Amino acid sequence: VYKRQIYTYRVAVEKDEEVVYSNAITVAVPVEQPVIQLSAGLIDGGMGMPVVELNWHVEGQVVPDAYVLVRGEMNQQPVYPPTSGMVQYRLPPAGPDYGFIDREVYTGYTYNYKVFAVKGGGILVESNTVSIFVDTAAILTPQQ
DSSP: OEEEEEEEEOOEEEETTEEEEOOOEEEEEEEEOOEEEEEEEEEEOSTTOEEEEEEEEEESOOOOSEEEEEEEETTOOOOSSOOTTOEEEEEOSOOSEEEEEEOOOOTTOEEEEEEEEEETTEEEEEOOOEEEEOOHHHHHSOOO
């Protein structure tokens, strides 16, 4: 994802104790914006109990204080800072690839996840939102 940084230049010349300026020239330079790509899947957490495996990859230059994985339940979309009932996990900024297993899930629920790169309490970058329905049938079905 690219954003443009725009620069404007003029030449100033002193003539007869007065400063004269040239016409302005504007140059647009593409600047790569960081992206966080989040994915999720159900895996067997042991004894036939499903857990949610989350992975994300960071592209571009991001220097956050932490990555915050926020989970909302059912129709609740994750936001930062989390609202009532949402769960958050703070992870150090090691990157660019991250993994986390959410073991605190219940069968029959839909969970929505999003990752936020946070610095000084503000959001630098946020990932896509991933929704996953927890069902034991998903981990008992052989992968093809």
